[in-house]
Amino acid sequence: MKTISILGSTGSIGTQALEVCEEHNIKVKALAAHSNAKLLAEQVVKFCAEYACIFEENKLDELKSCLAGRNVTLLTGMEGLKTIASLDGVDIMLNSVVGMVGLVPTLTAIEHGTDIALANKETLVAGGKLVINAAKEKGVNIYPVDSEHSAIFQATQGNSMNRVKGIILTASGGPFFGKTIDDLRDVTVEQALNHPNWSMGSKITIDSATLMNKGLEFIEAMWLFDLRPEQIEIVVHRESVIHSAVEFEDNSVIAQLGVPDMKIPIQYALLYPNRVHCDVKHLSLTDYGKLTFSKPDYETFKCLTACIKAVTAGGILPAAVNGANEQAVAAFLSGKISFLGIGELVEEVLNNTQNKEINNVDDILEADRAAREYVAKRILERRF
Ligand code: NDP
Numbered sequence: 450m451k452t453i454s455i456l457g458s459t460g461s462i463g464t465q466a467l468e469v470c471e472e473h474n475i476k477v478k479a480l481a482a483h484s485n486a487k488l489l490a491e492q493v494v495k496f497c498a499e500y501a502c503i504f505e506e507n508k509l510d511e512l513k514s515c516l517a518g519r520n521v522t523l524l525t526g527m528e529g530l531k532t533i534a535s536l537d538g539v540d541i542m543l544n545s546v547v548g549m550v551g552l553v554p555t556l557t558a559i560e561h562g563t564d565i566a567l568a569n570k571e572t573l574v575a576g577g578k579l580v581i582n583a584a585k586e587k588g589v590n591i592y593p594v595d596s597e598h599s600a601i602f603q604a605t606q607g608n609s610m611n612r613v614k615g616i617i618l619t620a621s622g623g624p625f626f627g628k629t630i631d632d633l634r635d636v637t638v639e640q641a642l643n644h645p646n647w648s649m650g651s652k653i654t655i656d657s658a659t660l661m662n663k664g665l666e667f668i669e670a671m672w673l674f675d676l677r678p679e680q681i682e683i684v685v686h687r688e689s690v691i692h693s694a695v696e697f698e699d700n701s702v703i704a705q706l707g708v709p710d711m712k713i714p715i716q717y718a719l720l721y722p723n724r725v726h727c728d729v730k731h732l733s734l735t736d737y738g739k740l741t742f743s744k745p746d747y748e749t750f751k752c753l754t755a756c757i758k759a760v761t762a763g764g765i766l767p768a769a770v771n772g773a774n775e776q777a778v779a780a781f782l783s784g785k786i787s788f789l790g791i792g793e794l795v796e797e798v799l800n801n802t803q804n805k806e807i808n809n810v811d812d813i814l815e816a817d818r819a820a821r822e823y824v825a826k827r828i829l830e831r832r833f
């Protein structure tokens with residue numbers, strides 16, 4: 450029986466991962482959330498977790514009262530996440546928090562020698578070099594949870610990565626596929642949150658609407674599979690049935706298909722290398738009838754272009770672009786900026802950041818902080 454801990458257990462990925470744990474008898478040692486103390490406590494009780502961390506310190510009392518009389522170690526803040534990331538007796542830590550805050554716990558788990566199931570893509574975008582190098586040094590496995598990266602991982606099983614020519618990274622295109630800049634001027638939060646194929650947390654849903662998500666995934670793929678930018682082709686595939694594909698030396702292309710349901714990649718990461726029953730719908734290709742493919746619109750969707758430029762330049766730029774996006778998405782969700790403002794701000798940060806090499810985690814955290822500060826200041830200065 451495997452034992453896991455989950456950072457971000459109350460979110461979209463976290464709750465689905467707990468369903469996988471329930472179905473497959475995976476023992477849950479520790480759980481962490483940001484501020485949803487009530488749901489976290491319910492999960493801790495249901496799965497008999499020994500540790501619970503609520504990041505927001507002012508929610509600790511609520512968590513304490515929900516778990517009164519139970520033998521659970523309660524934690525808070527970044528120290529709490531780091532404690533969970535360095536527990537003994539955990540086979541895999543699922544990192545499914547949203548945002549750059551996942552970086553330090555990921556590095557802590559690697560330092561401790563614990564394998565990671567990684568949904569938190571911002572970790573690799575901002576700190577890919579450090580994370581991958583540390584994992585190699587410690588012999589730690591990073592199992593991708595993101596559906597595209599899981600597809601690539603699945604397609605390469607039994608094949609040598611040396612024989613990979615490139616990958617096809619599929620994109621649903623989000624709710625605004627085919628729209629022009631003019632069409633997107635008055636997009637509301639509600640429209641942007643209405644994803645055609647996937648039900649996810651709000652930050653990644655906005656990232657999918659701006660195509661920032663595909664830019665983040667482009668960078669994530671480079672680090673996970675040791676690829677150069679020119680080895681990655683992004684293809685818009687509206688049906689989200691082909692989750693991505695790998696092209697090999699002989700021009701054979703192997704893809705992974707399935708209904709759009711995150712349970713499959715979550716389960717594959719947690720139970721690797723076993724393939725067992727998964728509680729998702731059967732894929733009927735004849736119900737779909739046809740699958741479609743087209744090129745992304747790099748001009749309208751500025752975030753995607755910014756990510757590719759950032760990772761091609763390297764250094765701190767991917768961390769800066771990611772930090773700018775996190776700040777801009779939060780501003781959009783709270784009604785402070787327009788939908789197009791997100792792309793404009795991300796592009797501005799890319800163009801105004803003095804690039805430098807990453808030598809340690811502080812370089813990444815500083816690039817993230819500076820980008821967020823820049824965005825916050827610009828939002829006060831003018832309307833986006
Ligand atoms: P959600 O917003 O649904 O959930 C985020 C989770 O992280 C919640 O449990 C939240 O707690 C927790 N959290 C946030 N900040 C902290 C913190 N500082 N400390 C501890 N916990 C924290 O996001 P998703 O599940 O949709 O996405 C999670 C990650 O997975 C993202 O990086 C996303 O890009 C990636 N991903 C998601 C997919 C999906 O289908 N949803 C698909 C592929 C990748 P609380 O509930 O208390 O706020």
Ligand code: MG
Pocket residue numbers: 595596597666
């Ligand atoms: Mg994805």
